[in-house]
Structures are given as C-alpha cells and as structure tokens.
Amino acid sequence: MNTHTFRNWQSVQTEVLRRIHAREWKPGDLIPNEADLALEFGCARTTVNRALRAVAEAGALDRRRKAGTRVATQPVAKATLNIAVIRTEIEDRGQTYSYRLITRHDAVPPLAISSAMETSAGRPLLHVGALHSADGTPYAFEDRWIDPNVVPAASREGFETVSANEWLLKHAPYTHGEISFAATSATQEDAVLLQCPEGSALFTINRVTWDGGAAVTKVRLLFRLGHSMRAVL
Amino acid sequence: MNTHTFRNWQSVQTEVLRRIHAREWKPGDLIPNEADLALEFGCARTTVNRALRAVAEAGALDRRRKAGTRVATQPVAKATLNIAVIRTEIEDRGQTYSYRLITRHDAVPPLAISSAMETSAGRPLLHVGALHSADGTPYAFEDRWIDPNVVPAASREGFETVSANEWLLKHAPYTHGEISFAATSATQEDAVLLQCPEGSALFTINRVTWDGGAAVTKVRLLFRLGHSMRAVL
C-alpha cells in the first residue's frame, strides 16, 4: 500500500492526525502500538513516541501504559490563552496606553478576599485600584489586593506610573495561579470609572497567583463592554 | 557546590524552574547551553533538552537555535482552557442535564455570519437554536449555523434529543478553529429563554470551527449570569 516512509516525527504526527480526521481510526478506537507503527512507518519507535505524545498533548489521543493509545472520544478542545500585560495588549493593537491610579491604601479585605487568598481574616492587605485606558477611553478597571508579607517591596511602591499589573509581573515571582472569566453587571461605581451605563455587561477576569503556599495577589479586572478575548483551537 | 545529580528530565525541569523563580537566572538572561547543563546536572544532553523544551512550551524560556536559551522577559501567562461538551460539563458537577430544541430550519444567514464562515452571502445554512439546562434551570442558549455542504449528515439529523453541540463533535471532524469570550447584555429574547432579567450580563462564547478551508459551524453560546469559566496558570 503505502511504501512511503515517514522519516521525522512531524510527518508521523501529520499522518496520525490524517487518520484520525479521515476516521480511519475512529473515536474510541485503540490504535496500533508504537512498535508496530514504527515498523509500518519505517522509523524508530522513539520517533513514533514523540509524534504520539505531541498529538496526545493536543488532546486528540488518550494514552495509558499497557492499556495502549486510543483516539479521544471527547476531543476536549484545548484553547491556550495568552494573558499579557494590559499595557502591551493595548500597544500591540497600535493604541496609546494610559494609566491612572485611583486608590492605594492598606485595608482589611472583605472575607471573600481573605478566604480566597487564605490570609487571616483581620489582617490588612494592600489594596490598589487603577484604570487602564486605550486612546483615552477607559479600557479596564483593576481592583487588586496584594499581601505585603509576601511582596514587601510592594509597600514601598507607589503604583503611580507603573501599574500593579505590570510591576508585580516583574517583581513578584509566582509558582501557580487560578484564573476565571465571567460576565458581570456594572455597578454604579464601575459605570462611573469605565464611563459606561450602569448595568452594562462587563467582561471580568478574576485571578489569584500563588508563590508556593502563600497567595501573592488577587485581582479583579473589569473590561468595558465589547471587549473580547480570543484564542485558537 | 551541588554534588547532587539530576537523573530524570522532570527533576531537571524542577531545578530550572527553581533557578528562574529564585532569580538566579533573571528575565532576559542567557542560560548555559544544553551541553554545559548536562555536564553540570550529570545527565545526557537529551535529558536537558527534554526539560528545557517543556519549560519553553510552558512559556518561561525562549529558545532559538544558535542564539541559545534565555529566560522569557514577558512571562506571558498561558492558560489552557478545556472546553467540554455542555452536557458533560453539567453532569460532571453532579447536576441533571436536560436539553430542548427550539428552532431548526434552513435560512439565509445574516452577513456577519456568512462572512465569518466565508460562505457566499445568499446561500442558506442550517440554523439551530437550543437550550441546555442544569437541574431544570436554563444554563446556556446555543445559537448555531451549520454549513450543510460541509456536513451533509446534519441535514438529516433532527437535533431533537442530541444537541448540535454534541452531535457535531462526534460526526463533524474539524482541523482548527477560533474561539472568543465576551460579556453581552441579554436581549429580550435571550431573557425569556434563559429566564433572566433583560439586560443581564451574559457570558458569551463565539466559536467557528473549520475543516481545512471550509467553515463547519459557527456557534454563539449564551450562559446565564453567574457562569464562570476557570483555568489554572
């Protein structure tokens, strides 16, 4: 049949994807093992392994030791979002970025914040509010809590010219984090800041970043109506 | 100094991440080349390569042939979203899923749709509207256009019991797609369907999937207020 040989892992990957796509290997099907495929493709098992691993990482194959490799039944689409600094996000679109600090003070956070950050309830944290604008129009409102015990340098930073969004990325390392996206209605306060009607649908990002066991910061970003976040599948 | 050897790529990866995190290798820094690291870590260059490749894929390193490997200056956070079928999304939370087809007919789509799908302006497509519910309460409204030329079988499918969301994943292969997230205000029609106040902030997903050069389907998913989409960083 196919006398052609596949000399590199990319071409093996392409062929594997083609077979999945052409339904030669149907969802749920167990595909031949690496050794057999290597024989068929005329390459080393290592090469097949590399290709199958890549396809599996992309979500189209499920692999388990001994059980073998099968075509994913629920090809859970994996979208990789690139979350950049707001300033560069705006500048990359060719718009002019401006920034305005609104509040910056130490305060005891609401319970929702202290429990999400796993800090003791009564301990004050650094609270920063700021507005990011694109071409003069409000773009996003940043509402952030920072733990000064975790990032002592933040207490000495005014955040008057550099946003916490940007400053933290540069000065506060983190090991992991959680992010969530939602739609929220603009409160009266939000509406004033973002210069939009009260009740507007705002795209909202909530993020908590951790450095090991301690929360570094929790931020809520409110984007003006019309904002959308894109990704490829 | 460190007499310890790193025998596997995961431990090398951990050590590399530690150094980046501890600022031993600062953002922008050129790190030692693979051969030197292999020597230092007491393992093969292949192993170092595997580890560095993984870290680079995660976004913390930038690698270029001959130029070497350097710590990413803009650690653009990459969040990987798992977009599942709505039914399983609901069932995985232990809720009861129900589905109701609202409309299904051939129609000439608005220009916004036909141009996004790159179909000729006047050609009718299959239009499906359906409601997904969790524990009896409306959860998401699905507004979908399907190209019957690309998925002929869809014309023979009633979508009365199986949602297009689920049916397409099983029957219509795709090569790639775009997805975007936004917040929109509920129109009166949306409000009735989702049983929420008019003007409510709805989390919205817009997705177009392609099979090679042809658009398979374009879908708009409106989620009830309160819905959020999570990911880890």
Add this chain to the structure above:
DNA sequence: TGATGTTTTATGTGCATACATATTATTTTT
C-alpha cells in the same frame, strides 16, 4: 468466590551518538 500474587505488555524515559538546521560570527571578496 474472592483476595492475592505473578506475568505480560505498552508506554515512558535515559543515554550515546550522529547528523540536521538555523543563526550568528567571521572572513573573504568586490
């Protein structure tokens, strides 16, 4: 029958080696 141990098997990984390839750095030529 059910629990427990053993074998088998497919994937996962490490290593030495060789060569490929993209870039940068250097040298030569015009």
Add this chain to the structure above:
DNA sequence: AAAAATAATATGTATGCACATAAAACATCA
C-alpha cells in the same frame, strides 16, 4: 565599506538500545 561566502555553534531531531513503570491479564490460593 558593503556584500557575499564561510565557519562556528546551539538547538533540533533520528536511532538503537536498555531499563523503568503502570496496569491489564492471568494464575494461584484461601
């Protein structure tokens, strides 16, 4: 001095081999 050819170098990848590991399949025993 600019352009072109050439060398040097770090990453990228293919291969054969060996062994690790998880988990299914099977056998054994109470």
